[in-house]
Amino acid sequence: MSQIRFHFSAPRGAAEDLYRRLEAEFEEDGLPLALVEADEAEAIFEVSVYAEPDGDAEPRIRRILDEAGAGVALEREAMPDIDWVSHTLAGLKPVRAGRVLVHGAHDRDKREDGDIAIEIEAGLAFGTGHHGTTAGCLEMLQKILQAERPRDALDLGTGSAVLAIAVARLAGIPVLATDIDPVATEVAARNVALNGATALVECVTAAGFDHPRLAGDRQFDLIVANILAGPLMELAPQMARHAPAGGSLVLSGILDRQADDVVAAYTAQGFRHVETLHREGWSTIHLKR
Ligand SMILES: C[S@@+](CC[C@H](N)C(=O)[O-])C[C@H]1O[C@@H](n2cnc3c(N)ncnc32)[C@H](O)[C@@H]1O
Incomplete structure (x- = not known):
């Protein structure tokens, strides 16, 4: 079943404070959290909590936000199950950087002798080269x-x-x-x-x-x-x-x-x-x- 990412954005100080509160709340459950800069110029940070869809994470997050008087909009996003076939580098050309050739599965034939060939299925992650x-x-x-x-x-x-x-x-x-x-x-x-x-x-x-x-x-x-x-x-x-x-x-x-x-x-x-x-x-x- 797909995970849910609960997330909200706030100015840096508030985001860090809420992140710490959520970290304490979910420490025992072992839920992954993330704090990432969403807008560098405005110093806006996004806090995410990754949870199972059938769990009680949402009311607990809402309680923490209410207790802190955060006034932020909590959003939920179903994380797509990673489809390794469709999330290949399809359509992207291989990239060469020195001896390294970064390519998708469909470009295995572009490897040349002496290449350090790296096959990447970037999926939802950054880094196709x-x-x-x-x-x-x-x-x-x-x-x-x-x-x-x-x-x-x-x-x-x-x-x-x-x-x-x-x-x-x-x-x-x-x-x-x-x-x-x-x-x-x-x-x-x-x-x-x-x-x-x-x-x-x-x-x-x-x-x-x-x-x-x-x-x-x-x-x-x-x-x-x-x-x-x-x-x-x-x-x-x-x-x-x-x-x-x-x-x-x-x-x-x-x-x-x-x-x-x-x-x-x-x-x-x-x-x-x-x-x-x-x-x-x-x-x-x-x-x-
Ligand atoms: C620009 S991508 C780089 C990916 C890959 N290393 C590349 O060079 O193509 C940045 C990655 O860093 C992760 N990231 C951002 N802030 C981080 C932090 N404080 N600690 C660990 N990872 C972080 C992001 O989730 C993202 O996957």
């Missing part, structure tokens, strides 16, 4: 992996897992792939299996670094995070704790005009700016700690 941010990350990761030998990697905001699979295939190292959205994590795990990468890539649902697999400031030699400038700047202190000295960090999801602010937030945390790639108005930034 067509976006300037994903392509920028693929290019930057290949540059880094030509010069560095990381022992492990973190792909924070993995979406379809395209970057996690690319790193696993390029470097042959274990990759932890995380996403705040449980649907994306499901898609990610499916793609990891499709590409025979389950031995190296582990997919977990986590908001930022909030997960037992990231506890104790677990460090990764290579971190890639293609999310948005706002959350990336907020995560800077935590990124610094999870990156060892000499570790590389690739950040994307950053508009060109936001790049200086992001670099400043990270240099303040002890990172050094190495290089920025620009694609279609998006910046992909390489920093080293």
Whole structure:
């Protein structure tokens, strides 16, 4: 049966407060929640609770919203069951970024000798390789992996897992792939299996670094995070704790005009700016700690 996503939007402070209240309410039930920036300019955040359709989540969410005097409109959306056949890259051309070719099932014959071919069924997750941010990350990761030998990697905001699979295939190292959205994590795990990468890539649902697999400031030699400038700047202190000295960090999801602010937030945390790639108005930034 399809899951239901209950969601509402609110200004940042109110959204964070309501998210915390809902997190406490549903902690024992283990329902996944998400807090994502919906409108960066207006600092509007969207809170989602993913629940089974026959449960009691809706009245409990409404009670919390009433108690907080939130005055927000709660909406419900039936999550479509993922149809892996229709949600392929059908109609989209394969994307090449250096040695990496990202393609759908229908384009397996486009692989060439020497390609790192990644087959993606993006489904409801972001990351077909067509976006300037994903392509920028693929290019930057290949540059880094030509010069560095990381022992492990973190792909924070993995979406379809395209970057996690690319790193696993390029470097042959274990990759932890995380996403705040449980649907994306499901898609990610499916793609990891499709590409025979389950031995190296582990997919977990986590908001930022909030997960037992990231506890104790677990460090990764290579971190890639293609999310948005706002959350990336907020995560800077935590990124610094999870990156060892000499570790590389690739950040994307950053508009060109936001790049200086992001670099400043990270240099303040002890990172050094190495290089920025620009694609279609998006910046992909390489920093080293
Ligand atoms: C732009 S997509 C990137 C997907 C893929 N890594 C790529 O490069 O194509 C951003 C992903 O990050 C996830 N995300 C956003 N904020 C997050 C956070 N705070 N923690 C973990 N994941 C987050 C979103 O759900 C989404 O799947």
